[in-house]
Amino acid sequence: MGVEKYLGDSIFATSLSSVANWARKGSLWPYPYGTACCSIEFMSVMCSDFDIARFGAERPSFSPRQADLLMVLGTITYKMAPVLWRVYHTMSEPKWVICVGACASSGGMFDSYAVLQGIDRIIPVDMYVPGCPPRPEMMLDALIKLQQKIQKESLNDPKYQERSDYLQRIFEESDIEVKK
Numbered sequence: 001m002g003v004e005k006y007l008g009d010s011i012f013a014t015s016l017s018s019v020a021n022w023a024r025k026g027s028l029w030p031y032p033y034g035t036a037c038c039s040i041e042f043m044s045v046m047c048s049d050f051d052i053a054r055f056g057a058e059r060p061s062f063s064p065r066q067a068d069l070l071m072v073l074g075t076i077t078y079k080m081a082p083v084l085w086r087v088y089h090t091m092s093e094p095k096w097v098i099c100v101g102a103c104a105s106s107g108g109m110f111d112s113y114a115v116l117q118g119i120d121r122i123i124p125v126d127m128y129v130p131g132c133p134p135r136p137e138m139m140l141d142a143l144i145k146l147q148q149k150i151q152k153e154s155l156n157d158p159k160y161q162e163r164s165d166y167l168q169r170i171f172e173e174s175d176i177e178v179k180k
């Protein structure tokens with residue numbers, strides 16, 4: 001007994017974007033880029049009390065090539081910024097970024113010569129989570145809102161093309177030679 005029982009001879013129509021986005025939003029693989037106390041708060045989000053698995057994002061990845069959700073959790077210094085930039089650009093499209101806490105969003109209380117005053121100075125951000133530290137529920141709320149955003153995205157979104165053009169330009173301007 002399958003779906004035929006319910007659908008009979010009726011026609012089921014949808015768009016490719018809807019199906020792809022539905023799959024994408026329900027199987028996010030987070031890369032926790034934790035540098036300070038916000039990452040400890042993220043650990044509780046992964047545990048059973050808050051259980052991020054309910055939203056299909058329980059599989060953390062510690063390789064950017066196997067992740068599509070970058071979660072920045074903590075203070076980012078100028079020394080650390082190039083590493084974050086590289087991690088972001090190593091992730092393949094489509095990818096999203098959640099910026100967790102005051103430090104990652106704006107430098108927080110560390111208005112100093114050593115601290116980057118917000119990660120959106122070097123990489124694009126999809127969701128910001130305020131607080132110091134944010135409650136685990138706030139991180140889950142950001143994840144749910146990101147899922148809603150993903151569901152509305154188009155597969156022809158120009159942002160993907162713009163990023164692709166940008167990376168192509170960087171590649172062409174580099175000294176890397178491709179042997180044919």
Ligand code: SF4
Pocket residue numbers: 036037038039073074075100101102103104108131132133134
């Ligand atoms: S926002 Fe607060 S809790 Fe989070 S890393 Fe900064 S100081 Fe720590």
